[in-house]
Amino acid sequence: MRIAAGETLALLLELARGMESDFLYEDMESLTEMLRALATDGNKHRAKVDKRKQRSVFRDVLRAVEDRDFPTETVKFGPERMYIDCWVKKHTYDTFKEVLGSGLQYHLQANEFLRHVFELGPPVMLDAATLKTMKISRFERHLYNSAAFKARTKARSKCRDKRADVGEFF
CATH class of the missing domain: 1.20.58 (Methane Monooxygenase Hydroxylase; Chain G, domain 1)
Known part of the structure; x- marks a missing residue:
């Protein structure tokens, strides 16, 4: 409340x-x-x-x-992005999200009324070949995930080293 x-x-x-x-x-x-x-x-x-x-x-x-500042949010749906940069837009988006649930992504892509409400313009039609070229390959995704895993492991090990140095002084 x-x-x-x-x-x-x-x-x-x-x-x-x-x-x-x-x-x-x-x-x-x-x-x-x-x-x-x-x-x-x-x-x-x-x-x-x-x-x-x-x-x-x-x-x-x-x-x-x-x-008079608003924390900007970005909503990605398909190949497009929508920037929520004011309270009015956030309230409208939250209301549609509550009503449509998981179907909101599809409606943002295809529903002309919803696209008009959020000023997204006409629906973007992409063929299968264009979608395939936009998608990253399995190998590139694997490289990205392994680099992220390595960075996360290094960060964790640094934190663990700092905790080990604290020791007890009784």
Whole structure:
């Protein structure tokens, strides 16, 4: 409930600023103080996941209120990308995601209404040959995964070495 209220607050402030560029909320200091408190909330009676999500959302809302900034998100579907760069677009995307579920990717590619809502233009039609050339080969994918595995192993071993050096001094 708090998360939805925070996102709605950011959405309303963004809409108000869109209509009136010099819009200023009267009691901005108490609002930012309350958002800071919610961004660092540490109540023990809430689940850890819920607290983490609430803090994350309210940090974004606080940044939107103070700096008029929005954390840009990228959604990839097929060969295309959609950039979510405002609260209105995020709220619209989240609503469609809730309604369509796993079919959202397909609808973003083919559904003209959804493409019009998100201003994506006409659907991109690709033939099988083009899709095949865009796809990376199994060997390239293997090379990428093995390099990532090696880097992850090195990073872990460095952390383990640091833990071993701590020792006990009793």
